Amino acid sequence: MAMCFLKPHYTHHLPSSTSILNSPFPKVSPTKSLFANGSSFSTRIPNHFRARPISSTPTKPFSFKAFSSQISASAPKPDEMPARVGFLGLGIMGSPMAQNLIKAGCNVTVWNRTESKCSPLISLGAKYKSSPKEVAASCDVTFAMLADPQSALDVACGEHGAAKGMSPGKGYVDVSTVDGATSKLIGTRIKATGALFLEAPVSGSKKPAEDGQLIFLTAGINLCDRSLFETVAPLLDIMGKSRFFLGDVGNGAAMKLVVNMIMGSMMASFSEGLLLSERVGLDPKVLVEVVSQGAISAPMFSMKGPSMVQSLYPTAFPLKHQQKDLRLALGLAESVSQPTPIAAAANELYKVAKSRGLSEEDFSAVIEALKVKLQSQSKE
Numbered sequence: 518m519a520m521c522f523l524k525p526h527y528t529h530h531l532p533s534s535t536s537i538l539n540s541p542f543p544k545v546s547p548t549k550s551l552f553a554n555g556s557s558f559s560t561r562i563p564n565h566f567r568a569r570p571i572s573s574t575p576t577k578p579f580s581f582k583a584f585s586s587q588i589s590a591s592a593p594k595p596d597e598m599p600a601r602v603g604f605l606g607l608g609i610m611g612s613p614m615a616q617n618l619i620k621a622g623c624n625v626t627v628w629n630r631t632e633s634k635c636s637p638l639i640s641l642g643a644k645y646k647s648s649p650k651e652v653a654a655s656c657d658v659t660f661a662m663l664a665d666p667q668s669a670l671d672v673a674c675g676e677h678g679a680a681k682g683m684s685p686g687k688g689y690v691d692v693s694t695v696d697g698a699t700s701k702l703i704g705t706r707i708k709a710t711g712a713l714f715l716e717a718p719v720s721g722s723k724k725p726a727e728d729g730q731l732i733f734l735t736a737g738i739n740l741c742d743r744s745l746f747e748t749v750a751p752l753l754d755i756m757g758k759s760r761f762f763l764g765d766v767g768n769g770a771a772m773k774l775v776v777n778m779i780m781g782s783m784m785a786s787f788s789e790g791l792l793l794s795e796r797v798g799l800d801p802k803v804l805v806e807v808v809s810q811g812a813i814s815a816p817m818f819s820m821k822g823p824s825m826v827q828s829l830y831p832t833a834f835p836l837k838h839q840q841k842d843l844r845l846a847l848g849l850a851e852s853v854s855q856p857t858p859i860a861a862a863a864n865e866l867y868k869v870a871k872s873r874g875l876s877e878e879d880f881s882a883v884i885e886a887l888k889v890k891l892q893s894q895s896k897e
């Protein structure tokens with residue numbers, strides 16, 4: 518069962534169970550139908566709203582429930598939100614997310630491995646604690662936005678990890694992009710303390726994080742965790758534009774990995790197109806424009822294309838994280854024997870880019886892995 522809550526007023530009846538796994542020509546694609554009314558996804562509206570269910574389809578695998586969201590002009594009242602909010606991990610994503618919570622009036626306590634990254638948030642009013650354990654002990658709900666499975670595990674379950682500060686009545690929301698097994702492990706450790714757990718990876722990059730426009734892909738271990746989803750909803754709505762509840766832990770991670778697998782392959786293919794267009798004497802800037810006007814247009818191409826043409830890669834989504842996501846997505850595919858040859862090829866390209874020192878650049882720098890030295894080629 519999947520449920521979607523959106524910031525804008527949105528009423529859309531999604532199709533019930535449809536499998537695309539066995540038929541090359543499915544009559545209805547849930548994904549296509551979900552985004553059929555695409556304009557609702559890009560509408561900028563006030564940050565705070567309340568959501569209520571309006572209709573449902575029978576609960577079964579791969580079915581969806583449609584919800585309508587009502588926009589409220591006023592911010593959530595302080596007594597409707599968890600009083601004390603912790604935030605662990607203040608990188609490209611964590612910093613603006615925590616900042617939005619502070620700006621919305623939340624009582625936020627932060628921690629980051631590199632302590633200096635806490636300073637800008639402290640100057641905005643955040644409190645500081647010197648370990649994840651202390652943050653969790655002093656807060657009602659703690660969010661974690663860490664680099665990868667290992668760091669998410671260390672911060673949640675390490676010696677001074679958040680689990681050590683958790684207890685009944687508290688909640689832990691991991692918004693990092695990790696694999697389902699890591700998420701389940703973290704969830705199990707957190708729940709052993711009597712606290713609740715939600716995995717909630719986000720779709721959307723640096724700018725959506727700054728603008729409070731992220732898409733939360735949440736899942737919980739049981740019905741109690743569903744209640745944590747309700748509890749933190751006002752906080753998710755400060756940081757994001759929509760939130761999906763996807764059922765059991767692992768489903769949020771899987772959804773995020775599938776989305777980023779598509780994204781990584783798209784970027785690799787776009788890179789090939791830019792370079793080929795230039796090779797045959799076309800202006801790649803014009804290619805970006807042509808693509809933007811047609812059926813394969815994507816905000817990602819329009820946003821990143823112009824800087825890629827100039828060999829500039831200002832980091833929004835680090836290339837090392839995109840490669841990590843492809844690696845994890847391939848593991849997911851392997852676990853169900855699903856062929857993903859395009860993603861596997863794209864992954865190789867990101868690995869080459871990493872080996873050329875591009876890990877910290879934006880993932881659009883993958884184009885560099887395709888550039889050939891014209892001089893040495895003309896000698897051949």
Ligand SMILES: NC(=O)C1=CN([C@@H]2O[C@H](COP(=O)(O)OP(=O)(O)OC[C@H]3O[C@@H](n4cnc5c(N)ncnc54)[C@H](OP(=O)(O)O)[C@@H]3O)[C@@H](O)[C@H]2O)C=CC1
Pocket residue numbers: 605606607608609610611629630631634662663664665667668671672692693694695719720721722723833834835838839
């Ligand atoms: N950037 C993007 O566009 C998006 C990223 N994501 C995902 O969100 C997560 C965070 O991404 P992003 O903010 O870009 O990444 P950054 O690399 O900017 O930040 C990573 C964070 O993890 C911390 N960290 C890394 N290793 C450890 C460790 N061993 N112990 C403790 N803390 C550690 C870093 O601390 P320190 O400051 O000390 O290095 C930092 O706070 C990733 O899983 C990424 O895949 C999801 C959607 C979009």
Ligand SMILES: O=CC(=O)O
Pocket residue numbers: 719720721722777834
């Ligand atoms: O994970 C990256 C994103 O843009 O989403």
